[in-house]
Amino acid sequence: MDRNGVMEGELEGKEMNKCVEEEVSHLALDIGGSLIKMVYFCVSNNCSVHQGILSSKGSCGLSNGNANCSVLKGKLHFLKFETTKINECLEFLSSKQFHRNGGYCHGDCASDKNIIKATGGGAFKFADLFKEKLGMTLDKVDEMDSLVAGANFLLKEASREAFTYMDGQKEYVQIDQKDLYPYLLVNIGSGVSMIKVDGDGKFERVSGTSVGGGTFLGLGKLLTKCKSFDELLELSHSGNNRVIDMLVGDIFGGMDYSKIGLASTAIASSFGKAVSEDKDLEDYRAEDVARSLLRMISNNIGQIAYLNALRFGLKRIFFGGFFIRGHAYTMDTISVAVNFWSKGEAKAMFLRHEGFLGALGAFMSYKEDGLTDLMAHHFVEQVPIKPSLCAGGSLNNSSILEDVNENGSIECTVQLSN
Ligand SMILES: Nc1ncnc2c1ncn2[C@@H]1O[C@H](COP(=O)(O)OP(=O)(O)O)[C@@H](O)[C@H]1O
Ligand SMILES: CC(C)(COP(=O)(O)O)[C@@H](O)C(=O)NCCC(=O)O
Numbered sequence: 001m002d003r004n005g006v007m008e009g010e011l012e013g014k015e016m017n018k019c020v021e022e023e024v025s026h027l028a029l030d031i032g033g034s035l036i037k038m039v040y041f042c043v044s045n046n047c048s049v050h051q052g053i054l055s056s057k058g059s060c061g062l063s064n065g066n067a068n069c070s071v072l073k074g075k076l077h078f079l080k081f082e083t084t085k086i087n088e089c090l091e092f093l094s095s096k097q098f099h100r101n102g103g104y105c106h107g108d109c110a111s112d113k114n115i116i117k118a119t120g121g122g123a124f125k126f127a128d129l130f131k132e133k134l135g136m137t138l139d140k141v142d143e144m145d146s147l148v149a150g151a152n153f154l155l156k157e158a159s160r161e162a163f164t165y166m167d168g169q170k171e172y173v174q175i176d177q178k179d180l181y182p183y184l185l186v187n188i189g190s191g192v193s194m195i196k197v198d199g200d201g202k203f204e205r206v207s208g209t210s211v212g213g214g215t216f217l218g219l220g221k222l223l224t225k226c227k228s229f230d231e232l233l234e235l236s237h238s239g240n241n242r243v244i245d246m247l248v249g250d251i252f253g254g255m256d257y258s259k260i261g262l263a264s265t266a267i268a269s270s271f272g273k274a275v276s277e278d279k280d281l282e283d284y285r286a287e288d289v290a291r292s293l294l295r296m297i298s299n300n301i302g303q304i305a306y307l308n309a310l311r312f313g314l315k316r317i318f319f320g321g322f323f324i325r326g327h328a329y330t331m332d333t334i335s336v337a338v339n340f341w342s343k344g345e346a347k348a349m350f351l352r353h354e355g356f357l358g359a360l361g362a363f364m365s366y367k368e369d370g371l372t373d374l375m376a377h378h379f380v381e382q383v384p385i386k387p388s389l390c391a392g393g394s395l396n397n398s399s400i401l402e403d404v405n406e407n408g409s410i411e412c413t414v415q416l417s418n
Contacts, residue, residue: 024096025072026366029138030146030358031122033190034214035322036081036089037359041412043074076363076410078356080322083122090133115139119146119362146361148195148203151185151318153364154353158410162318162349165331166339173349184314186305187357188321190214194308207308209301213323216297223293224286232290233327239291244284246272270296291329298330302337302348309338309346317348322355 027040081089116130118138130136154161155175162173185195185203191214194207220232242265248257249264250273256264269275271292274284281289305317317338324330331350338348353360 025074026117026363028117028141028359028363028366029119029123030143030356030362031086031118031120031126032083032358033121034083034217035189035355036083036086036120036122037322037356038079038081038089039356039359039363040077040079041072041074041363042077042409043072073413074411076360076412078353078359078409080355086122086126086129090129093136094134117141117362117365119143119358141362141365143358144193144195144203144205145201146358146365147185147187147193147320148197148201149361149364150353150357150359151197151320151351151361152180152200153360154351154357155180155318158353161352163352164335164347164349165328166335167332168328182312182314183316183318184305184309184312185357186301186317186319186321188212188301188319188323189355192301192304192321194305196308196312196314206312207304209304211297211300213321216293216323220290220293223281223289226286226290229325233294233325235287235290236294236329237287239285239287239289241267241288241292241295243288244273244292245270245295246275267295267299270299294330295333297323298333299337302334303341305334305348306338306341306346310342315346317346318351319348320351320354320357324350324354326350326352326354 023043024040025043027038030037079092081092114135115137116139118130119141120143123138123140127138127140130138156177160172162175164171164173181202182196182198184206185193185197187193187195190212192209192212193205195203196206197203217229217232220226224232224235226232226235245267246269247264248262248266248268249255251268252264254264256262262268305319309315309317319331319334324334331348335348338346351357
């Protein structure tokens with residue numbers, strides 16, 4: 001796995017084998033414009049999968065004591081691949097035999113009737129490819145439905161999922177389930193969707209913008225010649241946006257424009273300095289360009305999000321999508337924008353499993369499918385555990401913010417009807 005958490009190389013493959021030995025019962029995909037997100041449930045050793053119906057070989061150690069193991073213990077795992085490298089995803093699924101036991105089957109798993117829940121535009125675009133290469137049918141789940149289901153699930157079931165981030169301070173937010181709705185969900189993927197959520201399955205996509213994560217990476221690649229998202233983020237770390245952005249102070253001779261509440265250090269015009277300076281792109285440091293770009297896009301999304309929150313009187317805004325990547329400066333910029341525009345009234349919040357909302361929602365939709373005998377899920381998040389520890393090993397509690405999505409498997413139980 002590279003620094004992005006994108007699968008590559010043998011080592012991760014070996015680590016994942018351990019999980020396969022423990023049996024993957026269900027798997028769902030979110031195939032987006034930039035990344036493929038995968039969520040799968042790995043049944044703990046003492047339970048196994050037979051013909052698509054999960055049953056126990058021994059005691060599952062769970063409450064109902066039913067020999068058919070209607071409650072399974074295991075872990076939810078999270079992985080991502082670049083969409084342009086979809087073949088790596090297919091190879092991974094194939095090598096791990098996920099196409100045999102990752103979906104649900106109509107009685108006969110050995111047949112080609114494997115069906116996998118999938119959301120995102122790629123569920124349409126790549127349906128034939130999955131069929132041709134793996135004999136897998138992608139059962140399409142609507143992207144907005146999935147995002148909302150994934151977010152609601154995490155906000156209600158997972159502990160330490162939502163947090164605020166301001167001035168370098170991360171604070172987990174205790175969500176009162178009775179007081180969750182309404183909220184604004186802002187998913188920053190390649191593009192940005194803004195969804196007003198009023199309940200389970202009750203929502204409206206109220207806005208969106210095409211200036212999103214794809215814009216950041218696309219423009220960043222053109223302007224800095226960097227090759228990857230991580231490289232671009234890394235560059236932005238050591239950059240100074242003031243070299244390129246035109247500040248209020250640049251226009252007002254170092255003074256604030258206090259009458260309208262603008263400090264001299266506020267950005268008056270992103271990239272505005274490049275207008276008057278007789279410089280070529282090469283004369284600017286790639287670090288500074290990356291920083292200005294990140295700031296411009298984060299600010300803009302924060303502002304549009306706030307305006308939509310204002311439009312509907314929403315106080316809480318949850319930001320998801322892989323543009324964020326747990327990156328301090330991105331979250332800080334978004335938080336400052338929301339705080340500034342709302343005069344402290346609205347709050348920006350972020351999610352640990354930010355990029356996996358759609359995939360989780362697609363995963364949850366198995367429970368609506370009678371074919372699976374899957375009645376309901378009950379998830380209990382425990383300690384984030386590295387996928388490599390799936391088959392045992394010491395617990396790792398020191399989850400790093402940036403890597404939580406790859407390392408933060410969730411211990412859970414899945415309830416199935418007999
Ligand atoms: N490893 C990565 N490769 C490409 N883009 C990444 C990566 N990590 C984060 N990103 C950012 O995340 C965005 C995609 O977010 P995501 O939520 O997966 O959306 P989508 O569903 O459109 O693929 C990209 O546009 C980019 O800004
Ligand atoms: C079309 C999309 C829903 C696709 O989702 P994505 O793959 O970007 O996560 C998203 O890119 C989007 O909402 N774009 C903004 C389009 C607009 O409202 O202008």
